[in-house]
Amino acid sequence: MNIRSLTRGDGVVIGAAVLLLIASFLGLYSVKDAPDSLELPNLWGSGPVVLGVVLAGIIGAALIVVARGLPQPKKVAGLDLGQLGIAFTIFAAWSALGNVFDPASGVDNVGGGSDGPDLGMGLILALVATLVMAAAAVATPLVPALKGSLLPAARPAAPQPYGGQPQGGYGYPGAQQQPYGGQPGHPGQPGQPGPSFGGQPQPGQPQAAQPQAPQQAQAQPAGDFSPFWFAVPVPRPLFAEDGSPTPIAELAPGTWYLAVEQRGANLVAQTQDGRRGVLQDTSGIQRG
16 A cells, blocks of 8 residues: 555545544533533444444545555445545535434433433534545545645655766666766666766776767767656556556556656556556656
């Protein structure tokens, strides 16, 4: 599970779930002029509130977060985990609204002589939490501001001296820009130093930086493609190279991927586990 794939909307859902959990330990009822010795129950003291509001809301938030972090969508009864989580949050908000309108749950109708207890602070906060949770869950796929990454992508490491050893492993660029005319690093070895001026490359041996003479450097054709590292701003599907419409993986924000080939406006990307696929939506990508 990649937590960097979480969106800002997921962050709102998580915050609302925490608020709901806190509210569950506060008072369910309030009674005017009640003596100090009177102990009023919290939300855990009411079965309908626990099942319909507290647990439904927390389970819904958990399903939404888990579904976002999985590389492949999981389905239960034909529904994606995320869709099922949204349904749980809406049900929790609906149940909280009903309990707010009638906190006594019909007890005030017995005997006809009492209006029953008033609304407690815990139930009020539970209503606010579930409404915010349901609204964020529904609006996240629709509002661009909520679809942005919750955690920003890690920045590439600062360029190293010419000939220095690259830092970091697969999934992190840590490489310097290649000089004009230099050969790009091998796809599996980001940051590999290019050849020195007038000689052969010496891997692993620091070399003094020397000026490159443009007239002596071998010019690359403008249409040549050099592999580069990139990160996506929002989760993007990666499709098979054979043109199959079913995604083989999902590229998550906050992780660096290697672009190994360009096909028109599309990129052929390689994931950390070695899978290759076509990234069709390349808008807004961040190059390492």
